[in-house]
Amino acid sequence: MDLPESLQWLVPHEAARRAGGVRRELVDRAPVSPLLDLASNDYLGLHHDPRVVEAAVAALRTWGAGSTGSRLVTGTTAAHTALEAALAEFVGSEAALVFSSGYTANLGVVTALSGPGSLVVSDAGSHASLVDACRLSRARVVVTDGVEAVRAALAGRTEPRALVLCDSVSSVDGTLAPLRELHDVCRAHGAVLVADEAHGLGVRGRGGRGLVEEVGLAGEPDVVLTLTLSKSLGSQGGAVLGAAPVVAHLVDSARSFIFDTALAPAAVGAAHAALDVLRAEPELATAVLDRAARIASAAGVPVPTSAVVSVVLGDPHVALAAARRCAELGLRVGCFRPPSVPEGTSRLRLTARADLTDTELDLVAAVLAEVL
Known part of the structure; x- marks a missing residue:
């Protein structure tokens, strides 16, 4: 197709990406591939587990193919609230809120807990969802590398509220964040620590409860967890976990929760079953x-x-x-x-x-x- 003049700028951009070796292409995969897969994030091998699949089918038959609306209109089901209770109990948090993805969970928690007149301190290696959340927050954002840089950013702030963001486990190289040290700095300076456990759940901590639990921070009121249901739990979706007032505030204020269609019932059922498998094994x-x-x-x-x-x-x-x-x-x-x-x-x-x-x-x- 010939591009109109208004889109001709795409041509040199694509050429530059090809020359730089960074052009991306979508490649279909078969349901059963002849390749041994070491590229997925299905860390526990549960996305094809019969118990997980059957739970998804049961939820599909009970609740239908879609959630029909946002969580605040028609989308919340008993399956959603049961999964939230199970997730909170498993990781040691007071409450949980399920989102349609880990990406929207990060967008929701950061934007709802910050805003104009607040400070967000984000680790340089934070996932793209946290980076985008910073951009949407309308807060002053400081990107740091290391505990001392976080300390300096918090010590010099004038804003009344502050968040510190990090991946508990790096999605790129798998390194662990110094969560205990970061929390000590946050508490000393009246900030909230938001730790993305996307790659920690199912892998780190007692029985896979995550790095926050492993370092003894589970249930701390000034620690908020986010996670995805699409990695160790083999399904799809995300969640924010923390103190009950934090979760209640998200229901009122997190735009990626309020205005987004709820996670599909089949994904909810699959994630809950996978969590049950992890708890049992x-x-x-x-x-x-x-x-x-x-x-x-x-x-x-x-x-x-x-x-x-x-x-x-x-x-x-x-x-x-x-x-x-x-x-x-x-x-x-x-x-x-x-x-x-x-x-x-x-x-x-x-x-x-x-x-x-x-x-x-x-x-x-x-x-x-x-x-x-």
Whole structure:
């Protein structure tokens, strides 16, 4: 199709992305792929678990295909509130609120708890959803790197309210945030810590309860958790967890909750069933870290502290070629290039699953030995 003059600017932009090795393309995948998948975030291997699938089907038959409206109009069901109660109990929070995605959960909590006349201090490695939340917050935003930088930002503030944002576990390299130290700084300066547990739930903490629980901050009133249901719980959706007054405020003020259609019942049912599996089988969290250590050994990188194994290759063309070669040899891996990572740090991102077998791990080792 010939582009009109108003859209001709797209042509050089696409050419520049191709030349830089950062052009993205959508690729269909089959329901059952011949490739061993080390690219997904299905850390516990539950998205195809029969218990999880059957729970989704049961919710679909009970409540229908969609939620029919926002949570405040027609969208809330008994299944939504039951999932919220189960999530709060599991991670040790007083209350929870389910959103349609982890992205909207982060948008909702940051914008509702900040606003004009407040300060938001965000870690430089925060997920894009937290970055976008900062942009929408209308607050003064300071991007920091490290606990001392957070301390300095809070010590110099004039605003009456402040939030400190971080990923508890980095989505890119799997490193752990210094949550205990960050909380000490927040409490000393009257700030609220918002920790995104998207990659911590199911992997870190007692029985997969997350890094916040692991470091002893579960239930602290000045700590707010966000998480996604699309990774360890194998479904879709997100949630914010914290003190009951915080959750009540979100119901009144979080635009990505108020004006968004509620999470579909099938996703709610699947997430609840997956949480039940994790509660009944806490060894899954240990298993995924064990598999991650074996993948890291095969890749020749340090033992990870999460399910994420990051192999930095530098040039985006090199990383993309390596990912394609892995696929040719039967292994699907993630390929992270700018802007997902800083310039010069393009990488393969491999994710462990609790259900990987010894035979599958042998394949991983053989493929990585040839490609790397």
